[in-house]
Amino acid sequence: MKINLMDDAFKGSNALLVGVFEECNCVGCCDKAQGLLTQLKESGRFNGNYGEIYTVNGVGEQPREVILLGLGKEKDLNITKVQNLFGKAFKKAQELKLKALDIASFKVEGLCTFRILKAMVEGVMLANYSFDTYKAEKSKCTVEEINIDPSGLELDNEKAEKALKEGMTLAINTMLARDLVNEPSNVLTPTELSERAKAQGEKCGFEVEVFDKEKITELGMRAFLAVGQASYNEPKFIVMRYVGDPGNRDEIVGFVGKGLTFDSGGYSLKPSAGMQDMKSDMAGAAAVIGAMSSIAEMKLQVNVTAVVASCENLISGGGYKPGDIIKSMAGKTIEVANTDCEGRLTLVDAIHYIISKEKVTKVLDIATLTGAVLSALGKITTGVLANDDEFYGVLESAAKKSGEKIWRLPIFEEYKECNHSDVADLHNQGVGGAGTITAGLFLGEFVGNTPWLHLDIAGTGWANSTAECQSKGGTGVGVRTLYYIARNLSQKSCETCK
Known part of the structure; x- marks a missing residue:
């Protein structure tokens, strides 16, 4: 068309x-x-x-x-x-x-x-x-x-052409994200996800580097490795880099996408009803790949690095178990209370890596992290945690432009106690309710002083029915909002109005 x-x-x-x-x-x-x-x-x-x-x-x-x-x-x-x-x-x-x-x-x-x-x-x-x-x-x-x-809009030809190009680019890459989420897990393995990220990098103009299991082990990403160790399909760590502002290399925006290409829950097995939809547990990864594609295609004057820790959470004799204590790349130990709280284990190693190795100055993670966000906000709104008001303001502006709804949740100090463990530095299943907040704050333990945003898209990443602009399945949520975050931070915006 x-x-x-x-x-x-x-x-x-x-x-x-x-x-x-x-x-x-x-x-x-x-x-x-x-x-x-x-x-x-x-x-x-x-x-x-x-x-x-x-x-x-x-x-x-x-x-x-x-x-x-x-x-x-x-x-x-x-x-x-x-x-x-x-x-x-x-x-x-x-x-x-x-x-x-x-x-x-x-x-x-x-x-x-x-x-x-x-x-x-x-x-x-x-x-x-x-x-x-x-x-x-x-x-x-x-x-x-x-x-x-x-x-009827009173736009000159140049501005109208820019609007057309940007709208088409964002729509195409939102549909790319939908395709990735909708792919069955026997096709979209961690290796296949990394290959598709590479293809997008070549097509759109950003660098892609993929770490294999040996490199992941060398980096000390033991939490990430623990989640994927039961699967025949080996984990992949995907690094995407776009340098749109080479004169300002000290400023880099970091995106981290959850990349579980299938999540059975491990030994803390999920109910069979609905498990077929767990191919969608990489919707965060799809969002960052779609956003990086859009950012590069539109040649935004901003530096962005994105990472995805991709694996499968399955069951085997070699799988990790409730009660295990594992070590993260950051050195903190984690008591595994629930193997179905796996996303936060992969994400903490990804977050530590992108801050310590890629030197990003701001970091955002986007993940289908908790069922609790569905109870709180349903399938309409993405739950957000933020440790920096200014960075949250950038997100708020971006969400208004994309039309994707967000809601900021509180991060009072008392919630952090819910992740306390008697035998390790942290417990991977928060106690006392507020599951979306405690899961997000578990990630927050690994960001230090870096401005950070956490987007929980467990509700908004998948649609159960067809609507005006949405078919049943993956929604592609996050692609446009992440793009607008990068554009808001760009040295030169392509839009005529703020």
Whole structure:
């Protein structure tokens, strides 16, 4: 499917999509439909309510299909809603088996026009996603061409082209992350994940180095190794480096993604119901690979290093067990109370490595870490822990741009006591409740004074149903937010509004 910016009048042969506000009685570019819209509103058949769609045939001098899209009240519209609206409209175009669709753009009071155009692009592209790699009959999209008229946004050609490119890049790499999460674990092993990261590095322009088991052992990543030691598939440690600001090499943003390509829970075995979805326990890794791809493709003027400790948490005679005491790369010892609290063990070695060896000056980890975050925030919001208000502010700004919802959780000193062990430095299963907080603070023990953010995407990384811009399965959450964090910290932003 091609997405173009129109530089002339709407093509009479194509169907036309027009957004209509609830309080507005005009259709702007579609003057021929003006009287019809008034009639529709007066009869109650179409009122412009949010998400409402009405199709009209034979409008204009060259009769064609016109899709009226209800935008709701202007004051209630935000970037996420724009994405969802155009995702819904695109699916309607597919239902109508349209081959081409012209889209009229519009301004929204209080919303950046640059972001509106990107949201329109992301909405239609993400709505077109499907994971049918292993199906004999592939999904077919009848819509071959989308033409967006940017004139309603009052953006010049250069800015509109930048918005189009950025929107398409982010959508493509969000879908890349979805693909990685949706792959079955017999295909996406730690080795295969590392190969796909390498391929993205070659394609997009960032360096990828992969450490094998021998190198991981040499580095002293015993906590990481313990989690993967029951599996036939050997662990891989993936390091991705992008240098977009070579004159400022002392400033490096660090991303750490959880990379469990399958998690059985180990000897603390998970229930069989839902275990098939544990191929998604590498959604954090998918997010950082997608974000690095976007950062490099858009050539952001910022230095970013990302790491993934990838392995499988399985059961065998050689697996680690409840009651074991293991040593981390940082030298701290950990009492294993629960082998299903494995993510934090892989992440602490990854966090220590990226700070001590890659010398990052800020670090963010993103992980499907706890079921507790589902109890707290459901599948709508990502839970966040932060030790630095300024860095959290960068994340908050990025999340507003991406439309991905976040919520900051408290990190009172009393919570740290929940990770106390009588026989080791730390206990890998917090006691006393607040599981998302105690798991995050377990990681926080390994960051020292480095500004740090922890994103728990156990709820938001996987969708149980299909919605406007989301199909069932991996969501690709985090790709766009991590990209905007890097762009917020970039020396030169490509966006026209902040």
